[in-house]
Amino acid sequence: MNGYLFAAYAAVWIIHIAYLATLVSRYSRLKREIEELKKK
């Protein structure tokens, strides 16, 4: 496969996965906050 083509397609999926990873981390932080609120 052409190097530039590979780089472009890889970049697209790296950007999407990085954004999804931030969403997952925000979800888990929120979950922890909700559990702390429930304990009080």
Added chain:
Amino acid sequence: MKRAFPILGILTAILLSYALCMALMPVVHIWGFTVGVPTEQTMGDVQRIFYYHVPSAWTAFILFTINFVASIVYLARRKPAADIVALTSAEVGVVFCTIVLVTGPIWARPVWGIWWTWDMRLTSTLVLWLIYVSYLMLRRFSASGQTPLLAAALAVLGALCVPFVYFSIWFFRTQHPQPVMGGGGSIDPRMLHVLLINWLAFSCFAFLVCWSRYRLEKVQREVEQAHALESLTEAPRSMR
């Protein structure tokens, strides 16, 4: 509604995989059927970047338009749901716009011989991206109660840039290729098919991500309200 999310997720994953295969597959004949998309004669395989670059740009434009409409609704009616939709669509729109700005130079390097040029289409896209990044920074770092209002006003101004970016290749002499549709050029129907499939896949993906982000933001605001209520009820106790 709870069932719709995983079903749509699976459908989107299938669509994205199919679109990726179609975008990368050269023309092959299998059991009498012709599948794949032809390789462009002058650019070669690099032209296939176009199947991710163009649908990402279209998806970003749609998301910024949704942001504009939601911001207008928020300005008119002050509905928190409209504010959440505006925030969500701007955030996901910035992700797609980033993809456009990354894949464009990767395509330009082998075709034009340069990574970047201060051409009207490229520059206006960068300005559009900067406007929405500043919108997100305003929302993230401003603690004022007026933040949604200010952000909505900024979003309305930012949205004016979207048609300018889109039509810049009509109005100005640019190095950027002419529009795929509606610009008088022609495209192989197989290429158009793959382009539209990728656009559909990206749109479904964007919708799913926006949906998740919307739910996250809604719960986040409820938790913040609960924290605020908690501190209000604790304050009189500590004063005793």
